[in-house]
Amino acid sequence: MKNDSERRLFHFTIIIVLIFVVLFAQLYYLQIHSGESYKRLSEGNRTSILSISAPRGKIYDQTGEVLVSNELTYTVSLIPDEVNELDYVLEMLERILEMDKEELKEKVIDNQTDKLVRLKRNISQEELIILQENKEQIPGLIIEKIPMRKYVNDNLASHVLGYVGEISANELSNLKEQGYRTGDILGKTGLELIYEDYLRGERGRQQVEVNSLGQQLRVLGVEEPAPGDDLILNIDYQLQQTTEELLANKIRAIKEELEDEEHPPIGGAVIVTNPKNGDVLAMSSFPDYNPNLFSTGISRTDWEHLATDIGRPLLNRVVNTSAPPASVFKIVTAAAALEELGISGDDKFYDPGYYELAGTRFGNWYSAGQGEIDFVDSLAWSNNTVYYELGHELYKQDQTILQWYARQFGLGEKTGIDLKNEAEGLVPDPDWRRNYFQSIEDRIWYPGYTINLSIGQGNLRVSPIQLINVMNAIANDGKIYRPSLADKVVEQDGNVVREIEPELITELSLSEETIATIKEGLEGVITYGTARNNFVEMPISLAGKTGTAQTGRNNPNHGWFGGYAPADDPEISIVVFLEYGISSGNTLPIVEGIMQEYFDLEDVDIEDKEG
């Protein structure tokens, strides 16, 4: 019995020893054998610095209406360091987010500067729920609430405001020193791009505890981001909206009236400014787009849709296109003739219906001819014959004098408005012809070119924003202020960071008589000339000039109008451009609608007075 008892206690001892051997062995395995890798894990188990995107500054119109703001949205991000099986995780995300796996992989691989890769912005409620449910199976997954750019009125002023997007690899390499990182959002076009430095704000940081599974446990410290500065525009929200509606409705109306074989108008542009300081009150380009599409990262189909649309909805036709201005250019020719040829307003001319030069006949739009006509009336009636003759006279005096005047008005160069990629336009002259063409025949400047130029045809190219400068020069007695969309930049607490003062670009050396004569002609256009039918009942006086530009054999004409009101003391200047808009007559109802809105006039049915 005693022996048995001792034997059993011995067995008991052996079991105890075995237990401790096993414990020691596993402890050795964990701490000594694998200690190094567990140490790495525990270091990854500590803290991680994540950046907090700053909300961009808001954009307001001149009345305080919010045009662009920010909305908090859920964004899916990944910490690649925490992911062991990238392919597996990406496959899961591909299914949940309905995004291409390769596209996701590219994002992860391209990521070099930040710990966090933003995979998809503004996920839906449904996606959010699915992700939350599967979070445990996706190590390294982080769902953040971050501000997303919100264009309050969707398409409104889309070309002016521009859009934002994720920084591209190219932009990143250029902007790295300014603190940009992968996944940052920046202005790509429009005011978003021009005022990027003010709008972007300063990123904040937060220190979070992240465990070895990439799960965010808690926030240890937050350095709040500094929101961007707000931008206040000269744009008037109401006027902008009306302008856009008028433009879009008119273009659609023209399209509807067209016969099948006829070429429809493609787009149009309207700009309204204050001639006394260059403030842009409205700027619309048709067709437009919804910049909100870009805020979340535009989808491939949406992008293809925008990029292949023949109307080129992303193009700002006010600033980034140029076309022959046709008869609106007669303002420039008139100024040159009054200054250089010693002509006065009541000088008489004779129009047989054409102007002949060396056997070539340059025809008037009224082929029977208007007979005897004085200078002011020739502008009001847009008589081509008179301007051919004036152009030829100017050519005989100096081959480039008319071009010199055109440039004085700011044509052929950028206006310097606060938008990118402005069209320079073209003022053709002998030098240009010599440099531009190959064949000897083409490189010669013939007097016929100047004759064509005098009525705004030929190779002359003018953008609507340049033409507003021409109108402003007349309206403001020779002074041209730089067109400007933004009024000021304001900090969150209301401090003005930067006031954008009116900037006088140039003051034309035109005599008072010259300007007065042109003004008389432009008022005549409205009261008894080419545009007489549209503004009979308008209580506010308007001055302006129509233009119908020929564009080639098979294409319809461009329609133009440039003007200002009230004629005696202009508050606004207006340019309307209808690309392939058939006739300048189509621009007039738009002008009328703008006048009604701006001067708060009773709504008169536009359709009644057409034709």
Place this chain on the structure above:
Amino acid sequence: MTTPLTQGGVKGFVNKLIKQIDYLIPLTVIVLVIIGVTLIRSATFINGAAFLENPFLQRHSASILIGSVGLIFSLFFDYRALRNYSKVIYVGNILMLLSVLVLGQSISGGQRWIRFGLISFQPSELAKLAVIITLADLLAKEDYDVSQIKGLIVPIIHVAIPILLILAQNDLGTSLVVVATFVGMIYIAGANPKLLLGVGLGGLVTSIVWVTTHLYWEVPIPLQTYQLNRLLVFIDPYFDPLGSGYNLIQSKIAIGSGQLWGKGLFGGSQNQLRFLPERHTDFIFSVLGEELGFAGAGATLLCYFILLWRGIKVAEEAKDEFGRLVVVGILSMFAFHVLENVGMTIGIMPVTGIPLPFLSYGGSAMITSLLAVGLIININMRRKKMLF
């Protein structure tokens, strides 16, 4: 029945005690308790708070004090006196466990606590000691031949009642402790090793089959979801990495990253950054492994080993069968606690919520453990060679 007081007064008793006892036993316990206090301080560290401003340390120190006083006081009484009260202890224990089910408070999945005014007590802790004493008494009577299956029936019923009551509190861990204690004691009492091995293996196979069939064919199983998950994550911690597997993964990271020398007291990132769950109670060993490394954890294991080894010596020299069985029961209990608790923190045992003796925060367990050591010392000082 004589008490030492009648034979030589307190002074003589103390002299004999100091001469007779194996000082390694109280010494290792003191070392373990000090390690425990230090680790709890680190695990519940409050910046700027003095030692006793920390509420965990206040309660822990109080438990140590109560347990130590109880331990020393118990030494004045011959352990054999307990046999007279065996029935009372058994019935009292059952009543206590029943009262938990009726009055008890639920803490993280288990209904194990009972309140007496300000003090919460966990009767299942003391129940382990009660089972050991009463079972030792039962087996020492030699009324039953435990080498035969027939002879095991009464002892099995004897422990099955408290085990079932403890299971009813959802305390799987403590039930297993009692089972392990029972196995250790009946083996020493002469149970057939082949039988024990067979039952053990049979139980293991049954459990595996049961869990498997439950998973695949939804055969009913008397386990809570969290208990089942703990078993499953033991097989693969990444089965539920942020749920049941989380503790295990974090614990292994903590211990592994401690390497040879550890990150230093208060220097464990897993511990200080609160990654470790239950770090002052069930996962105190993880804090130990992280902050004091293989050296500290190994030294602590060595302390346990010394305690058990010296305990076996006490069992060998015990004056009677009852004493031997009590010591073996207590040693089995300690050994199972260490195996299960340390084993789960290093990933070789499934997670069950049982504390590490002398180290974990928890008053009932501390007092129970100290009283258990008191019994060992009691038996040690009244061993055969000691003449009263």
